[in-house]
Amino acid sequence: MLTTLAVENYRSLRDLVLPLSGLTVVTGPNGSGKSSLYRALRLLADASRNGAVAALAREGGLPSTLWAGPENGVRRGTSRVEGKVHSKAVGLRLGFAGDEFGYALDLGFPVPGRTAFNLDPEFKREVVWSGPALRPSALLADRAGPVVRTRVSSGAWGDDRFKIRMTDSMLSEFADPRACPELLVLRERIRSWRFYDHFRTDADAPARQSRIGTRTPVLAHDGADLAAALQTIIEVGRAADLAEVVDAAFPGSAVEVREQDGLLSVELRQHGLLRPLSAAELSDGTLRFLLWVAALLTPRPPELLVLNEPETSLHPDLLPALATLIATAAKETQLVVVSHARPLIAALAAITDVGTVELEKEYGETKVAGQGRLDRPPWGWPSR
Numbered sequence: 514m515l516t517t518l519a520v521e522n523y524r525s526l527r528d529l530v531l532p533l534s535g536l537t538v539v540t541g542p543n544g545s546g547k548s549s550l551y552r553a554l555r556l557l558a559d560a561s562r563n564g565a566v567a568a569l570a571r572e573g574g575l576p577s578t579l580w581a582g583p584e585n586g587v588r589r590g591t592s593r594v595e596g597k598v599h600s601k602a603v604g605l606r607l608g609f610a611g612d613e614f615g616y617a618l619d620l621g622f623p624v625p626g627r628t629a630f631n632l633d634p635e636f637k638r639e640v641v642w643s644g645p646a647l648r649p650s651a652l653l654a655d656r657a658g659p660v661v662r663t664r665v666s667s668g669a670w671g672d673d674r675f676k677i678r679m680t681d682s683m684l685s686e687f688a689d690p691r692a693c694p695e696l697l698v699l700r701e702r703i704r705s706w707r708f709y710d711h712f713r714t715d716a717d718a719p720a721r722q723s724r725i726g727t728r729t730p731v732l733a734h735d736g737a738d739l740a741a742a743l744q745t746i747i748e749v750g751r752a753a754d755l756a757e758v759v760d761a762a763f764p765g766s767a768v769e770v771r772e773q774d775g776l777l778s779v780e781l782r783q784h785g786l787l788r789p790l791s792a793a794e795l796s797d798g799t800l801r802f803l804l805w806v807a808a809l810l811t812p813r814p815p816e817l818l819v820l821n822e823p824e825t826s827l828h829p830d831l832l833p834a835l836a837t838l839i840a841t842a843a844k845e846t847q848l849v850v851v852s853h854a855r856p857l858i859a860a861l862a863a864i865t866d867v868g869t870v871e872l873e874k875e876y877g878e879t880k881v882a883g884q885g886r887l888d889r890p891p892w893g894w895p896s897r
């Protein structure tokens with residue numbers, strides 16, 4: 514389980530260290546940094562697939578994602594922000610620690626003059642350690658610039674130095690299982706992290722179309738394989754769970770998956786109607802709820818499941834059923850839920866243990882509300 518998440522210089526997250534629980538709810542007012550936190554987690558996951566540099570480019574490149582305020586934040590009582598923006602080499606740093614492993618990356622600008630791609634971020638430092646805290650003696654793999662070194666089983670550093678490109682992550686590009694098996698384990702774990710964010714439910718939404726179905730233990734991000742995912746849930750023996758949650762959300766209704774000429778489609782039988790409604794006929798909120806059902810009853814729970822504002826476009830009456838679904842999923846997987854729906858958070862807290870992290874913005878910078886020095890989980894970044 515991950516116990517700590519740390520972010521530095523990513524948008525409004527100048528210096529944030531958060532505790533994570535089995536089920537963490539991240540909340541806060543508009544503009545407090547919730548979506549930035551969600552994106553920071555995605556960026557960490559992207560690094561394991563070597564997609565972090567491309568993901569940053571899509572967000573406008575490193576310069577626009579870096580914290581836009583002064584280096585040390587704005588001091589209380591300062592009315593005007595002035596002075597040098599950054600004196601030290603700035604980096605976007607992301608990391609997490611867990612019971613078994615920790616990982617941190619530090620992305621920065623290339624040395625001027627060496628390349629025309631001056632805005633492409635480079636990995637300046639990347640480290641993997643064992644145990645809950647970064648200590649020099651706990652390092653398993655250590656990348657400084659283009660050079661990776663790994664610890665051998667005796668505990669000493671191996672003699673081999675491996676070179677990788679500055680724009681590649683050690684997690685994805687350094688894959689010698691003999692040199693550092695833990696790196697591969699960690700990579701596969703991060704690759705299993707799953708993110709869901711705003712399913713489309715418009716008239717042309719992929720989830721409304723019939724599709725050829727194959728066994729689908731993991732719902733796609735766009736929900737295109739909804740029917741196959743629901744049928745997989747039924748066939749792995751969770752039909753009763755599915756029926757229960759659908760009945761709790763829409764009393765008297767039942768979901769069915771219809772197969773015709775190899776094409777699968779979702780249907781909802783509703784009280785008072787003579788025929789079931791097809792996915793194309795369902796309301797946005799109903800379809801979205803079914804998408805969350807398919808995502809959360811997954812027969813293959815990931816290491817970490819991150820949901821961004823699952824309450825979007827759901828009627829408040831559905832939130833208790835959504836909370837039950839989330840609480841059920843949290844028994845099998847670690848969950849981070851970004852939400853500003855108080856009824857959802859209250860419903861969750863009433864049925865299960867929730868770690869709530871409330872974000873607030875102070876002088877442009879995201880802070881954890883009420884977090885004193887001593888409440889902040891211990892965290893240290895590797896130096897450049």
Ligand SMILES: Nc1ncnc2c1ncn2[C@@H]1O[C@H](COP(=O)(O)OP(=O)(O)OP(=O)(O)O)[C@@H](O)[C@H]1O
Pocket residue numbers: 523524525526541542543544545546547548549550577578579580581582853877
């Ligand atoms: N490079 C940057 N430096 C500093 N702050 C930034 C930067 N980029 C964006 N921001 C600010 O970060 C804040 C947090 O945005 P974010 O989208 O994470 O908020 P949110 O909590 O998800 O809000 P909402 O509830 O409205 O979705 C915004 O106010 C935005 O203006």
Ligand SMILES: [Mg+2]
Pocket residue numbers: 547548549
């Ligand atoms: Mg947001």
